[in-house]
Amino acid sequence: MSGVEVLRYAAFTDDPDGGNPAGIVLDASELEDAEMQRIATEVDFAETAFVTGRHGDARVLRFFSPIAEVPFCGHATIATAVVIAEHEGPGRVRFDTPVGEIVIDTSDDGTGPRAAFTSVDTELAHFPEFVLDALLELIAVDRTQLDERYPPRLAFAGNWHPVIVISEPAVFDAFRFDPGAVRAFMDAQGWPATITVLHRTMDGADGVMRFEARNLFPVGRITEDPATGSAAAAVGGYLRGLGAVRPPQRVRIEQGRHVGRPGELVIDIPVHGGIVVSGRAVPMR
Numbered sequence: 001m002s003g004v005e006v007l008r009y010a011a012f013t014d015d016p017d018g019g020n021p022a023g024i025v026l027d028a029s030e031l032e033d034a035e036m037q038r039i040a041t042e043v044d045f046a047e048t049a050f051v052t053g054r055h056g057d058a059r060v061l062r063f064f065s066p067i068a069e070v071p072f073c074g075h076a077t078i079a080t081a082v083v084i085a086e087h088e089g090p091g092r093v094r095f096d097t098p099v100g101e102i103v104i105d106t107s108d109d110g111t112g113p114r115a116a117f118t119s120v121d122t123e124l125a126h127f128p129e130f131v132l133d134a135l136l137e138l139i140a141v142d143r144t145q146l147d148e149r150y151p152p153r154l155a156f157a158g159n160w161h162p163v164i165v166i167s168e169p170a171v172f173d174a175f176r177f178d179p180g181a182v183r184a185f186m187d188a189q190g191w192p193a194t195i196t197v198l199h200r201t202m203d204g205a206d207g208v209m210r211f212e213a214r215n216l217f218p219v220g221r222i223t224e225d226p227a228t229g230s231a232a233a234a235v236g237g238y239l240r241g242l243g244a245v246r247p248p249q250r251v252r253i254e255q256g257r258h259v260g261r262p263g264e265l266v267i268d269i270p271v272h273g274g275i276v277v278s279g280r281a282v283p284m285r
Contacts, residue, residue, distance in 0.1 A: 023048030074229015122237025236275030
């Protein structure tokens with residue numbers, strides 16, 4: 001990575017040891033695809049974001065996991081916007097991404113920048129039954145252990161995410177999986193991002209609906225993603241598509257406890273259009 005500055009930030013947290021690590025290259029205009037892939041592999045975070053130039057008022061932003069380019073990455077988008085806000089001050093940032101233009105609003109209440117992105121519009125689809133059965137077998141979860149209020153679906157907000165909701169916290173905490181088998185299964189289905197497994201938790205004192213998430217993402221040494229912005233957006237579209245919320249509504253998602261990097265994602269679900277996902281990002285130690 002000689003000559004290329006790679007910033008390392010933790011997204012969806014104000015703790016450098018929490019949230020989801022992201023690599024950020026603010027000037028990748030001279031890098032070829034193979035070089036960006038090599039850097040992402042060496043950084044070895046779930047994703048590294050590369051600002052490769054400008055398209056009108058928008059910065060062109062691409063995302064690479066350690067093994068391949070991915071269409072969109074929410075946590076790296078948030079982290080990149082926070083870095084830009086630190087350099088240029090809070091305001092609106094536009095990113096031209098492989099899934100379309102993403103608008104980020106950054107603000108600072110005196111405790112550091114916070115960023116919010118609005119996803120592309122959402123879609124919802126049913127699982128083929130044999131695909132759902134195979135997925136549940138991979139994580140050793142029975143259909144009877146799913147939450148009847150939230151049936152399994154495929155949800156899209158830039159990436160397609162399978163969404164499964166487990167009813168009992170003990171089952172949610174205890175399920176295990178073989179990373180290699182899950183990776184092969186995801187590749188066979190053409191799922192570029194994470195498998196999202198949720199548990200509905202108690203609402204907070206503020207009355208906001210809450211979930212805890214585990215996002216399966218076997219790449220390199222990673223098995224579960226600590227905080228997944230694109231999946232949070234997909235969950236917002238999932239809840240709206242099911243009629244499980246009354247928009248406009250806010251939902252909080254806790255994630256990362258199972259991999260020792262706890263964080264929180266806030267999603268705001270409008271009546272129509274993209275889902276707003278917000279959070280902090282801080283430099284890693």
